[in-house]
Amino acid sequence: MSEEGYMLLQIGPQHPGSGHMRMLVKLDGDVIVDFIPDVGYVHRTVEKIAETKLYIQNIPLLEKPILNDSGNANLAYIIAVEKLLDVEPPPRAQYLRTIMAELSRIASHLYGIGILSILIGSSTGFMWAFGDREIFIHLMQMMSGARITYSYMVPGGVRRDLPDQFREEFRKAARYMRRRYKDYEKIIIKNPVTRARLEGVGVLSREKAIEWGTVGPNLRASGVAYDVRKVEPYAAYEDIDFEIAVREEGDCYARLLVRFQEIMESLKIIEQALEKIPNGKILAEKYEKMIQPRAKKLVEGTGRIKFPAIYVNLKPPKGEVFSRVESGKGEITVYLVSNGSPKPYRLRFVTPSFRNLLTFKNLIPGHRLADFPAIYGSLDYFPPGADR
Amino acid sequence: MGLLTNLVDHLKAIGTGLKYLIPRRLTLMYPEYVEKLPEGYRGYLRYDNEKCIHCSLCARICPANAIKMYRGGDKKLRPGINYTRCIFCGFCADICPTGALEYTTIQDIAYEKLEDQVYPPEKFAKGVPQPVYPEKPIFIIAKVDEERGLKYDRV
Numbered sequence: 184m185s186e187e188g189y190m191l192l193q194i195g196p197q198h199p200g201s202g203h204m205r206m207l208v209k210l211d212g213d214v215i216v217d218f219i220p221d222v223g224y225v226h227r228t229v230e231k232i233a234e235t236k237l238y239i240q241n242i243p244l245l246e247k248p249i250l251n252d253s254g255n256a257n258l259a260y261i262i263a264v265e266k267l268l269d270v271e272p273p274p275r276a277q278y279l280r281t282i283m284a285e286l287s288r289i290a291s292h293l294y295g296i297g298i299l300s301i302l303i304g305s306s307t308g309f310m311w312a313f314g315d316r317e318i319f320i321h322l323m324q325m326m327s328g329a330r331i332t333y334s335y336m337v338p339g340g341v342r343r344d345l346p347d348q349f350r351e352e353f354r355k356a357a358r359y360m361r362r363r364y365k366d367y368e369k370i371i372i373k374n375p376v377t378r379a380r381l382e383g384v385g386v387l388s389r390e391k392a393i394e395w396g397t398v399g400p401n402l403r404a405s406g407v408a409y410d411v412r413k414v415e416p417y418a419a420y421e422d423i424d425f426e427i428a429v430r431e432e433g434d435c436y437a438r439l440l441v442r443f444q445e446i447m448e449s450l451k452i453i454e455q456a457l458e459k460i461p462n463g464k465i466l467a468e469k470y471e472k473m474i475q476p477r478a479k480k481l482v483e484g485t486g487r488i489k490f491p492a493i494y495v496n497l498k499p500p501k502g503e504v505f506s507r508v509e510s511g512k513g514e515i516t517v518y519l520v521s522n523g524s525p526k527p528y529r530l531r532f533v534t535p536s537f538r539n540l541l542t543f544k545n546l547i548p549g550h551r552l553a554d555f556p557a558i559y560g561s562l563d564y565f566p567p568g569a570d571r
Numbered sequence: 572m573g574l575l576t577n578l579v580d581h582l583k584a585i586g587t588g589l590k591y592l593i594p595r596r597l598t599l600m601y602p603e604y605v606e607k608l609p610e611g612y613r614g615y616l617r618y619d620n621e622k623c624i625h626c627s628l629c630a631r632i633c634p635a636n637a638i639k640m641y642r643g644g645d646k647k648l649r650p651g652i653n654y655t656r657c658i659f660c661g662f663c664a665d666i667c668p669t670g671a672l673e674y675t676t677i678q679d680i681a682y683e684k685l686e687d688q689v690y691p692p693e694k695f696a697k698g699v700p701q702p703v704y705p706e707k708p709i710f711i712i713a714k715v716d717e718e719r720g721l722k723y724d725r726v
Contacts, residue, residue, distance in 0.1 A: 236634065237631075237632075239632060239634075239662070240632070240633075240634035241634075242634070242660075243634045243635075243658055243660045243662075244634060307588065314597045314720065315720060317597060317720070317721060318715055318720050318721055321713055321715065321721060322715070324609075324612070325609065327613075328611045328612050328613040328661065328674070329612075329613050329659065329660075329661075332658065332659075332660065334660045334661070334662070342665065343611070346609075346611070352714070352715045353715075355715040355716065355717045356715045358717050359715070359716070359717050359718070359720055362717075363720075366587050366590070366591075369580075369583045369584055369586070369587040370584045370587040370588060373580050373583070373584075374580060374581075374584045375577045375580050375581055375584075475668045477668065477669070478667075478668040478669070478670075481669075481670040485611070487611065487665070488665070489665060489666070489667075489668070490632070490662070490665045490666040492626075492628055492666065492668070494632060494666060495628060495631040495632045495666070
């Protein structure tokens with residue numbers, strides 16, 4: 184990249200403007216001719232660390248890379264472990280997981296919208312999205328007891344039942360968000376500045392999206408109605424009626440709209456889940472009966488569970504499993520190999536940002552430098568997630 | 572997309588901005604105001620020496636190796652915690668069969684030295700560290716509000 188007549192521009196690796204990565208941009212005038220995302224600045228060997236920890240100890244570990252969507256990262260791993268252990272969580276736990284995953288998706292989308300807004304210079308969009316994200320964090324804190332690192336799901340179920348005030352609080356939050364969406368529409372979505380910056384920019388065609396293995400809202404914005412929640416339903420998605428947000432245009436604007444549509448769809452999913460949620464236990468019978476009776480007494484009436492002592496010694500039989508969930512940014516896949524010991528033999532953890540990296544690399548060349556932040560923001564690329 | 576629609580959309584955006592001109596703060600002026608966290612929040616841990624049955628489950632489940640078992644004068648194992656490592660997942664409290672370990676809603680503790688954050692069993696059993704505020708704060712509870720998103724009620 185040192186030929187005559189071109190300029191090599193480095194964006195990053197300082198955090199503002201580039202995220203935790205360096206981007207090498209080769210410019211001809213202000214047109215980008217080549218682009219290399221230099222990733223790996225926040226590589227934390229998550230997969231290798233996972234081999235040194237017990238199955239239960241990997242729950243908080245795998246949340247950390249996808250911190251702004253940790254509910255879904257948690258779910259992907261737990262589904263894999265349950266497949267290995269051959270445990271089926273009770274229906275109530277499945278619904279609680281769905282609620283958690285959807286709240287997490289809303290928070291993740293608001294995060295993405297906020298980052299896109301600030302990258303195209305709309306501080307209002309940034310402040311609004313991050314402010315409203317706080318409401319959903321508040322709801323998830325009610326459910327799990329932590330703001331960001333929920334560690335809510337455990338093999339065989341979930342750690343806590345719905346708190347009493349949750350329904351009422353969620354009803355208010357949903358109403359607020361729907362009303363607020365009308366304001367979002369005026370101040371961000373239909374704002375002529377946003378449209379000028381995003382419409383027709385970074386067009387990802389349907390064919391290219393499939394060829395480059397794009398996942399998540401970025402894929403759906405290019406006209407491919409692919410969603411793991413529909414293709415391979417997990418948790419309680421089978422019983423829930425929802426639509427996949429799809430747009431045909433494939434530009435940055437379509438990606439923004441898909442995210443907003445999905446937030447609205449998620450609100451509907453949670454409402455349905457709260458309506459249909461059955462009564463019953465939140466931990467599988469197999470583990471429930473292993474909890475000591477005196478320990479059970481301690482948490483009676485609090486809606487919490489006590490872990491059975493077996494959790495520190497989970498030894499799944501030999502085998503290999505594969506699980507996937509649709510997170511806010513796209514498909515998370517976990518490939519887990521057990522050799523019968525209390526620690527995983529191998530854990531492959533593929534995050535949506537990692538899979539969107541190729542799209543990111545290929546989509547940039549041909550655009551002007553001024554469009555670079557818009558495309559980067561619209562892909563909702565999360566460097567810690569990609570590097571792991 | 573004519574000039575006129577553009578103008579209308581611009582005006583709508585400005586109008587929406589004006590609607591929010593009166594400050595409705597979502598943030599909290601800490602430490603003058605402090606959020607009282609709900610029961611069940613996973614904060615600092617309380618250790619009860621009397622209830623402990625020396626089973627070591629807390630140390631075995633700890634994902635961050637924050638809890639370590641110490642052998643005391645009576646040859647029994649008791650947990651100590653290193654808060655520089657703790658990630659507040661609450662696994663230790665959830666697996667404790669006797670309720671000797673419990674989470675509290677305390678979360679905002681400042682330390683002068685790193686070493687101060689290590690709690691051997693004797694220090695751990697003495698009680699939960701209490702936050703220090705410059706003056707007596709006003710405690711509030713956060714609630715979802717249809718109008719403002721989040722609102723803060725005084726306790």
